[in-house]
Amino acid sequence: MSSAAPSNIAVQNHVLPSYLNADNLGPWGIYLQQVDRVTPYLGSLARWVETLKRPKRALIVDVPIEMDNGTIAHFEGYRVQHNLSRGPGKGGVRFHQDVTLSEVMALSAWMSVKNAAVNVPYGGAKGGIRVDPRSLSRAELERVTRRYTSEINIIIGPNKDIPAPDVNTNEQVMAWMMDTYSMNSGSTSTGVVTGKPISLGGSLGRREATGRGVFVVGSEAARNLGLDIKGARVVVQGFGNVGAVAAKLFHEAGAKVVAVQDHRTTLYDPAGLDVPAMMEYASHSGTIEGYRAEVISGEQFWQVDCEILIPAALEGQITAKNAPQIKAKMVIEGANGPTTPEADDILRERNILVAPDVIANAGGVTVSYFEWVQDFSSFFWTEEEINQRLVRIMQEAFRAIWQVAQDNKVTLRTAAFIVACTRILQAREMRGLYP
Numbered sequence: 048m049s050s051a052a053p054s055n056i057a058v059q060n061h062v063l064p065s066y067l068n069a070d071n072l073g074p075w076g077i078y079l080q081q082v083d084r085v086t087p088y089l090g091s092l093a094r095w096v097e098t099l100k101r102p103k104r105a106l107i108v109d110v111p112i113e114m115d116n117g118t119i120a121h122f123e124g125y126r127v128q129h130n131l132s133r134g135p136g137k138g139g140v141r142f143h144q145d146v147t148l149s150e151v152m153a154l155s156a157w158m159s160v161k162n163a164a165v166n167v168p169y170g171g172a173k174g175g176i177r178v179d180p181r182s183l184s185r186a187e188l189e190r191v192t193r194r195y196t197s198e199i200n201i202i203i204g205p206n207k208d209i210p211a212p213d214v215n216t217n218e219q220v221m222a223w224m225m226d227t228y229s230m231n232s233g234s235t236s237t238g239v240v241t242g243k244p245i246s247l248g249g250s251l252g253r254r255e256a257t258g259r260g261v262f263v264v265g266s267e268a269a270r271n272l273g274l275d276i277k278g279a280r281v282v283v284q285g286f287g288n289v290g291a292v293a294a295k296l297f298h299e300a301g302a303k304v305v306a307v308q309d310h311r312t313t314l315y316d317p318a319g320l321d322v323p324a325m326m327e328y329a330s331h332s333g334t335i336e337g338y339r340a341e342v343i344s345g346e347q348f349w350q351v352d353c354e355i356l357i358p359a360a361l362e363g364q365i366t367a368k369n370a371p372q373i374k375a376k377m378v379i380e381g382a383n384g385p386t387t388p389e390a391d392d393i394l395r396e397r398n399i400l401v402a403p404d405v406i407a408n409a410g411g412v413t414v415s416y417f418e419w420v421q422d423f424s425s426f427f428w429t430e431e432e433i434n435q436r437l438v439r440i441m442q443e444a445f446r447a448i449w450q451v452a453q454d455n456k457v458t459l460r461t462a463a464f465i466v467a468c469t470r471i472l473q474a475r476e477m478r479g480l481y482p
């Protein structure tokens with residue numbers, strides 16, 4: 048791999064809109080810094096790197112709905128297609144009160160990198176609505192979902208861009224999206240979204256896939272560090288689709304999950320929390336708050352003695368402030384973008400291994416890919432086949448990235464970006480610019 052500096056990049060039209068400015072670090076600024084870090088390793092492909100710094104397409108939509116009380120509410124929604132060089136767009140849809148265009152842009156870019164890192168034939172996309180879904184009734188949630196789907200209908204489709212669940216969206220939301228798209232197009236189109244219920248063309252193993260991928264990558268990383276999972280102490284931020292499943296699999300493998308944090312509380316038990324019982328509790332209450340265990344503060348959470356830390360909530364959680372306090376030997380990023388670049392540097396200096404999001408949480412999109420393939424052929428695989436294929440893809444991708452990190456003496460994040468950005472830009476170069 049050449050280490051030529053990217054001095055030969057001719058950037059035309061360099062007056063960037065303010066949201067593309069890396070100085071103003073939000074999620075998109077963080078992503079731009081990550082691209083800058085990888086550019087010296089891209090050799091002659093560096094002349095295409097500007098492609099990665101601009102989303103191909105960003106759609107902002109107004110989502111008006113009638114509320115149950117008769118008033119009209121407007122929500123802002125987005126669908127961003129960051130890069131489609133390697134295939135149709137792929138990435139989740141997030142419903143959250145803090146969703147911004149910058150955030151969705153960054154999440155779409157990380158999807159481009161992730162899909163290329165595990166070599167599934169997709170570009171990167173992401174969507175979201177700035178709404179607190181907990182404040183909506185079920186009927187209002189359905190109306191928001193259906194109106195949003197209709198608004199982005201023009202750019203999604205099984206061969207164009209395939210949404211999936213993300214924070215606060217689930218199988219039911221995917222079923223409404225699939226139905227709305229199908230109603231608009233006049234025929235049932237199961238392949239337009241993934242993460243659907245099994246009865247509507249969903250895949251076995253999809254619900255657990257991201258957490259399973261976190262566990263596979265965590266196990267590989269632990270093996271490389273000579274760390275035994277059995278007896279290892281694990282700390283998890285976020286107890287949703289990703290965090291709870293990852294916690295359960297580590298628990299089943301003999302690790303002790305000693306602290307868990309969700310949006311309401313932080314629970315701690317040095318002897319190990321009963322993860323299945325907490326999952327059962329959270330399935331009824333929507334939170335782990337109130338589960339019988341010691342409560343610690345949000346600040347103490349980052350100082351808990353452990354070997355493995357799994358951020359599996361939101362981005363920007365591990366910062367220059369809490370990174371010096373982290374006791375773990377490794378951080379396995381279940382969430383997208385949980386670590387700021389400054390925190391990344393601190394963790395590296397402190398010799399704490401970071402398995403980056405673009406590989407650690409790629410299990411979900413990998414099984415989404417399986418779901419999409421199964422929908423096209425209307426032929427469904429067993430859960431065993433799915434899990435075997437998932438484990439193989441994740442292990443191979445992680446081992447390849449580990450090797451690139453060793454060869455170039457870079458972090459796993461930079462290594463993953465080297466592998467992924469090379470694939471994306473090779474595709475871009477081979478396709479050429481149109482017209």
Ligand code: NAD
Nearest residue numbers: 214215257285286287288289309310359360382383408411
């Ligand atoms: P989810 O909605 O199922 O769960 C989110 C969890 O985070 C909840 O337990 C919530 O209480 C907690 N949380 C929210 N805000 C918090 C805060 N400020 N502090 C602590 N905890 C907080 O979402 P999910 O699907 O598990 O996604 C979690 C992360 O994983 C996101 O970054 C998402 O982009 C990423 N991810 C998800 C998938 C997937 O397949 N669902 C795939 C790849 C990446």
